[in-house]
Amino acid sequence: MEPLIRTARHSDVLMMTRDIKASWGKSFEEDLAEQDAGLHSCFIAILKGEIIGSGFIRWAGPRDEVAVQLFPEAPEIYRLEVRQEFRSKGLGTKLIAAMEAAARDNGRHSISLGVDYENPRAYDLYKRLGFEDSELTEYYDEYLYPTVDGQTATARDLCRYLVKQI
Numbered sequence: 001m002e003p004l005i006r007t008a009r010h011s012d013v014l015m016m017t018r019d020i021k022a023s024w025g026k027s028f029e030e031d032l033a034e035q036d037a038g039l040h041s042c043f044i045a046i047l048k049g050e051i052i053g054s055g056f057i058r059w060a061g062p063r064d065e066v067a068v069q070l071f072p073e074a075p076e077i078y079r080l081e082v083r084q085e086f087r088s089k090g091l092g093t094k095l096i097a098a099m100e101a102a103a104r105d106n107g108r109h110s111i112s113l114g115v116d117y118e119n120p121r122a123y124d125l126y127k128r129l130g131f132e133d134s135e136l137t138e139y140y141d142e143y144l145y146p147t148v149d150g151q152t153a154t155a156r157d158l159c160r161y162l163v164k165q166i
């Protein structure tokens with residue numbers, strides 16, 4: 001059966017909370033409020049009542065301060081994730097295609113994303129889909145995460161930034 005790919009609605013919050021990893025310190029209600037405000041759109045892939053993949057496209061452009069200077073008009077795909085057992089079946093490609101179509105409908109001519117140097121499989125996928133290396137070959141993606149002792153720590157992943165003309 002083909003998964004249904006669409007943007008998330010407020011009525012999806014319970015399903016999202018159950019099936020998707022949230023950003024640390026941020027609820028899906030907040031994500032959807034930001035969607036209502038036009039900051040981003042959250043795409044979900046639904047199969048038999050479960051979310052098996054998801055991704056955000058950030059209309060405000062790249063989150064990184066250098067990337068946004070370089071590519072202010074290129075919405076950023078981020079928080080892209082396909083549930084483990086559904087990987088390598090083309091779903092990540094379909095989620096990216098859906099976000100790309102939304103960007104085109106929005107009058108955009110490019111999309112962008114950052115990828116960790118330790119994630120060569122995702123990098124290869126993006127290259128196959130037409131993303132190209134940009135001059136931003138090294139930057140740190142920083143995000144908060146909970147430590148085992150209940151504290152909050154900041155992770156810094158070395159990434160490269162890719163752009164695709166659409």
Ligand SMILES: CC(C)(COP(=O)(O)OP(=O)(O)OC[C@H]1O[C@@H](n2cnc3c(N)ncnc32)[C@H](O)[C@@H]1OP(=O)(O)O)[C@@H](O)C(=O)NCCC(=O)NCCS
Nearest residue numbers: 080081082086087088089090091092093114115121122125
């Ligand atoms: C990166 C990620 C989103 C890709 O999603 P995916 O659904 O596996 O992607 P696709 O299936 O479209 O493409 C990936 C692979 O499947 C292959 N593929 C594509 N369509 C296929 C199909 N119909 N049948 C079999 N294989 C297929 C591709 O050739 C590719 O090959 P690989 O397994 O050698 O890499 C997923 O692996 C993931 O969630 N990873 C963990 C989180 C993450 O790294 N997110 C990205 C952060 S930048």
